Amino acid sequence: MSLLLHDKFLRCDIMKMKIHQEGQNILIILCIILLILNSLIHYFINIHYVSIPFLVISIIFFLLVLNFFRSPKRHYKGDIENSIVAPADGTIVAVEEVMENEYFHDKRIQVSIFMSIFNVHANWFPVNGTVTHVSHQNGRFMAAYLPKSSTENERSTVVIKTDKGEEILMRQIAGAMARRIVTYAEVGDKCHINEHMGFIKFGSRVDVFLPLGTEVLVKLNDKTTGNITQIARL
Template sequence: MPLHREGRATVTIFITLTIVALLLAYLSNVLFAIMAIVLALLLIFVAYFFRTSRRHAPHDALAISSPCDGTVVTVERVREPEIFENQERLQISVFMSVWNVHMNWYPCSGTVSYSRHHRGKYLVAWLPKSSTENERSSVVITHTSGERILIRQVAGAVARRIVTYASEGRDVTGGQELGFIKFGSRVDVYLPLDAEVLVNVGDRVRGVETALARLR
């Protein structure tokens, strides 16, 4: 189970703390042994959380893949103010629990035409207003068809750091890594209204391998 680069520092800290607790347990008393056990369990969880996963992108150039693993929590028409000037778009949101792989991927191929990070609140990620009020990163991909696809990484009540690798002007490929969100969050995808939706609320999806929608 390969470790993601974003987790190396955190895992190193837990390894160090566990070793120190074991040494203190050997030299001192049983309380440090209990501490070492707790730290070792946390180390296992953290290493599991920061795991990586290889994915294979679909060959359909018009397919919009899920940018992350998780559960679909929103499929609705909304007005999007940041990029589309309150015009209606089709929003599909995927919520990631702490048990999901937290890598994020580009849902389609194209060129990064916009990338911004916004500070904000840390509301629970499945609330609709978290998309506009929480800390978030917005990335727009100009699809090879000319359509603009907005991907928004949204921090949750537990997530405290969003990592985005996008840079404006860069050509990207669907399935290429977009970023990472630490400890629970969601990712929103905004599509043209005529896109063919392929998922329903409650569906479990796999990043890259599950198509959320298809452009017409």
């Protein structure tokens, strides 16, 4: 049933797809470069078994990058007041109680979502509330699915206080291919589940740290759809 729902939302994404603002300039530049390269190959070499395969490879590569920067329009229809909604598309790679030592300095429930290069890389706010903390830490670029990436990779941290006073921490983590984390949240902002919080370019991970006692609704290897899948309930 969950797979059918996931496929349904993917089909809806295709119908409502637009290009994320973070990818517009990249796609324009990439298109120009590929057009120039293909024109040069066609003009100077003009051998079909060279120019045609290169053209096909160029189109496939451009479509892959286009797919990466898609920005589907989504609206969460569940109980917003008590829901914690997946901030990203991807696969659940961690659900565990951990010590969070960068902000809370106490135990929290960590839910981690790994995003492959084929996933949407826009990030949504997981809860409604007020942004109380934003910080950025430089670090390494290990594969984002590794547990150590949560504390050793380059990352941005955003803390949101809900209307009920609960603090939810969301961490954007760069991966082996990611070299830029974009965070739109600023301290004092009022935020909403249906709003974009940021974007991570080319493979990455998002960690959400929840208060102990939170009811977690996902398990390892579950697939999530950003701003659609409810991952926990306060």
